[in-house]
Amino acid sequence: MAIQVLVADDEAMMRAGVLAILASDDGIEVVGEAADGRQAVELARAHRPDVVLLDIRMPVLDGLAAANELATVAPASRVIMLTTFGQDDYIAQALRGGAAGFLLKASDPRELITAVHAVAAGAAFLSPAVAHRVIRNYRDADVSATDARQRVAVLTDRERDVLGLVGAGHSNAEIARTLYIVEGTVKAHVSSILDKLGARNRVQAAILAYEAGLT
Incomplete structure (x- = not known):
C-alpha cells in the first residue's frame, strides 16, 4: 500500500515541485495539498495521511504551530518539516514539537523520497546539515x-x-x-x-x- 502524504506550503511553485518529486515514486500517494497551516490541519484531520510535509513559514497558522495541533488531531500522522530556513531555533522547536524529520528545501530531491519512506516506517530523518547542527548544539549543552x-x-x-x-x-x-x-x-x-x-x-x-x- 502506498504511503499517503499531505503537502503544505504557501508557495504554489514550491508545492508543485514537491508534488512532482513525490510523484516519481510509485510507493507514495499525495492525498492533499494545503496553502497554509490551518488548511493542513483540517486536511490531515479528514484524510489521516501517513506523513505530513509542512513548510515552517506559512500564513494563518505556521508549520510549527500546525505540527503541535497535528499531534492532537492526527497523532498517527508523522511530520516532516520542509523549509528554506535552517536556523537552530526552528530546528529545536520542530523537534520539541515531535517532528520526525527536518529537511531543507535546498536538499537533494532524493532526500525527500528517502525521508518520506523512513518516517513512514517509524524512523527519524534529518538532512545532514541539520543533523550536524543538532549534534553540535547537543554537545554545546x-x-x-x-x-x-x-x-x-x-x-x-x-x-x-x-x-x-x-x-x-x-x-x-x-x-x-x-x-x-x-x-x-x-x-x-x-x-x-x-x-x-x-x-x-x-x-x-x-x-x-x-x-x-x-x-
Missing part, C-alpha cells in the same frame, strides 16, 4: 559522553540494542528483522526507552545513542 552513558545505563540490554539501532536510523521494521523480534515488541521497547530517557522523540533518543557510543 554540556551533555558529555559520560552523562549520556549514565542516562542509558537505566535501560535493559535489549533496550540498549534497540536504542543503538534507532541511533543508526533504522525503522521499527528493520530493528525487528535485525533482532529477530516482532515489530510490536520494538514499538514497546522504543516507548519504554523514550520514557526512561526523558526523550521527546526518536531524534533526541538517537542523539543520546550517538553520544553514549551505542551507534
